[in-house]
Amino acid sequence: MKVGLFIPCYIDQFYPNVAIATLKLLEKVGCDVSYPLQQTCCGQPMANSGFEHLTGGCNENFVRNFADFDYVVSPSGSCTLHIKHHLHSTNEEAATNIRSRIYELTEFLTDVLKVTSLDATFPYKVGLHQSCHGQRGLHLAQMSELVVSPPFSKPVQLLNLVNGIELIQLDRRDECCGFGGTFCVTEEAVSVKMGKDRVADHLRHGVNYITGVDVSCLMHMEGILKRANSAVKVKHIAEILTATL
Numbered sequence: 001m002k003v004g005l006f007i008p009c010y011i012d013q014f015y016p017n018v019a020i021a022t023l024k025l026l027e028k029v030g031c032d033v034s035y036p037l038q039q040t041c042c043g044q045p046m047a048n049s050g051f052e053h054l055t056g057g058c059n060e061n062f063v064r065n066f067a068d069f070d071y072v073v074s075p076s077g078s079c080t081l082h083i084k085h086h087l088h089s090t091n092e093e094a095a096t097n098i099r100s101r102i103y104e105l106t107e108f109l110t111d112v113l114k115v116t117s118l119d120a121t122f123p124y125k126v127g128l129h130q131s132c133h134g135q136r137g138l139h140l141a142q143m144s145e146l147v148v149s150p151p152f153s154k155p156v157q158l159l160n161l162v163n164g165i166e167l168i169q170l171d172r173r174d175e176c177c178g179f180g181g182t183f184c185v186t187e188e189a190v191s192v193k194m195g196k197d198r199v200a201d202h203l204r205h206g207v208n209y210i211t212g213v214d215v216s217c218l219m220h221m222e223g224i225l226k227r228a229n230s231a232v233k234v235k236h237i238a239e240i241l242t243a244t245l
Contacts, residue, residue, distance in 0.1 A: 077134030
């Protein structure tokens with residue numbers, strides 16, 4: 001299985017260990033992984049700001065880099081969703097194929113590879129942040145308001161395979177953290193208040209770590225934790241799924 005690893009900008013620049021953990025995890029479960037060196041931004045920040053018409057260069061570059069892979073996998077729900085819904089190209093056939101073959105990491109592990117075991121150990125109390133793009137866009141987990149449907153969570157399914165982990169039940173398991181991409185810049189005060197509320201839910205339950213599938217959300221909450229001098233840390237799910245003693 002030939003997999004193209006798509007690493008979003010903020011992971012590449014600020015959290016490279018997440019990219020490394022993703023690569024190790026995919027190779028561990030048997031994938032032939034390549035990282036196209038010419039990949040750049042997927043164009044989501046521009047599109048979210050109302051300038052999707054300026055993302056043509058990003059789109060063409062993405063297609064050039066990832067057209068030849070069986071699958072494209074990314075440790076980011078938001079960027080995956082953007083490509084899945086908004087990638088277009090002068091080579092529209094290739095763009096259409098990529099849109100149908102791009103997966104967020106936990107989605108790929110559960111839906112495509114059907115992973116049922118992991119040699120990972122993480123003996124800590126962990127709170128899971130269900131990011132909005134992953135939950136409501138990619139359907140990685142059931143939305144709490146849909147009470148008539150059976151609950152599910154692909155990230156939880158994988159975290160339950162980790163030895164020693166204690167997953168904490170939050171009061172509001174799918175509340176937004178307030179990051180929202182460019183929203184945290186244009187509505188800074190609202191974004192910070194939402195982030196503080198989201199972090200407080202985790203702190204009330206005594207977690208050691210907050211995890212999730214989107215580094216953007218984790219980065220937002222990490223800033224709030226650090227400013228409060230909290231001992232609680234954030235860790236992307238790929239880092240936990242590859243953790244060992």
